[in-house]
Amino acid sequence: PRHATQAPLRLVAMSPRCCCSLMSVAAIAAASLVTPSSAVLFCASAFILNPLPSAHHRTISIHHSSIDSINNDHSNNDSAAAQISRTLQDIEKDLLANPSKLQPILQQHQDSSADDFELSSENVVKETLLSTRIPDLQLNRTRIGPSTVDGAGRGLFATEDIAKGELITCYPGDALLCEYSELEIDDEEEDGFDEEDIDFEDEDYYDEEADYVEEVVLWGDHVDTSDRLEEDEVFDGIVAENVPPLTSYAASVDDVYSVMGMPILDNNPAYYSHFANDGAGHIAIQTGVDDAARIGIEEIISSYVSESVELSNALHKPIADGLHLGTFASKDIKKGEEVMVTYGPDYWMTFEG
Numbered sequence: 001p002r003h004a005t006q007a008p009l010r011l012v013a014m015s016p017r018c019c020c021s022l023m024s025v026a027a028i029a030a031a032s033l034v035t036p037s038s039a040v041l042f043c044a045s046a047f048i049l050n051p052l053p054s055a056h057h058r059t060i061s062i063h064h065s066s067i068d069s070i071n072n073d074h075s076n077n078d079s080a081a082a083q084i085s086r087t088l089q090d091i092e093k094d095l096l097a098n099p100s101k102l103q104p105i106l107q108q109h110q111d112s113s114a115d116d117f118e119l120s121s122e123n124v125v126k127e128t129l130l131s132t133r134i135p136d137l138q139l140n141r142t143r144i145g146p147s148t149v150d151g152a153g154r155g156l157f158a159t160e161d162i163a164k165g166e167l168i169t170c171y172p173g174d175a176l177l178c179e180y181s182e183l184e185i186d187d188e189e190e191d192g193f194d195e196e197d198i199d200f201e202d203e204d205y206y207d208e209e210a211d212y213v214e215e216v217v218l219w220g221d222h223v224d225t226s227d228r229l230e231e232d233e234v235f236d237g238i239v240a241e242n243v244p245p246l247t248s249y250a251a252s253v254d255d256v257y258s259v260m261g262m263p264i265l266d267n268n269p270a271y272y273s274h275f276a277n278d279g280a281g282h283i284a285i286q287t288g289v290d291d292a293a294r295i296g297i298e299e300i301i302s303s304y305v306s307e308s309v310e311l312s313n314a315l316h317k318p319i320a321d322g323l324h325l326g327t328f329a330s331k332d333i334k335k336g337e338e339v340m341v342t343y344g345p346d347y348w349m350t351f352e353g
Helices: 016-031 036-045 079-097 099-111 121-130 233-238 281-285 289-295 297-310 345-349
Strands: 010-012 142-146 154-158 165-169 177-180 211-219 250-252 257-260 315-319 322-330
Touching: 079 099, 079 121, 079 315, 079 322, 099 211, 121 177, 121 257, 121 297, 121 322, 154 315, 165 315, 233 250
Parallel strands: none
Antiparallel strands: 142 154, 165 322, 177 211, 177 257, 250 257, 315 322
16 A cells, blocks of 8 residues: 555655556567557557556556647647646646635645645646646546446547547546655754664665655646545545545556546536556456466566557646646547547556456
């Protein structure tokens, strides 16, 4: 569990997800199961973290340059994406000019353990926009229905033909996961920080990848307080009620922020991205420990990557320099077709189904 300890600051070494990502890229190259363009598509999409029921995983960060290079000839001319981008930029200017409108997010910061982190006005505006569902957004191209993926529950389907590169829907930031970090903490400035809390014999302490990370969950102002989860429920779910962790519906925007969509908020097709499934998840789910030992983890990852990329027809990428996250068609999608993305091996390595 991400929150096995409630200590607000803790030392973390290189994440296992980094190793998984390196392994997956190596497997792609070694097996030559996908074309170079498909390999780029996979790497660009690997941070997609959407749900199968009861999934539990970590959010994944990637470099977005590869995403932006995909379909740029289409997305630059996509009127829906352009309109949303202009709307976001207008709201951004308004928020910067009227700081009082940032109070809902600022209040949550004051109530959290991360109040000591100094954030710029631009950071707070970004957090506000990432955790906002733009009202009356004219984006109605999908519906929710029973998925064609075995065991996946609900899925996302196109209600009209969608051309490659076009915006399909947006990823909601009903809750925003913030991972604030700093490589060094001045013990004279941090109350309660003690050198004895760190094992200086641990070589990871000296690894430049090592970092102090504080996780904070911020809620969108549109989410009713009665629907908001406790922090441990966000990370661990509610076992007694068979409610999966909210992180099972998360997608990384950048190294700091991940948006999380609430499955109970399912009446706005402009924000349906968190219902897109991975068509190749069965490979990971059906593979047991014995199979992995016999077949080899690289072969399993290669098989998963090949099928997931083949079946996917969409990917998530930022809008307006990361003020929102959208789902774009990576292939032409016909009316009635299920919208599929690839979650990446990292998701399934931590899957608890």
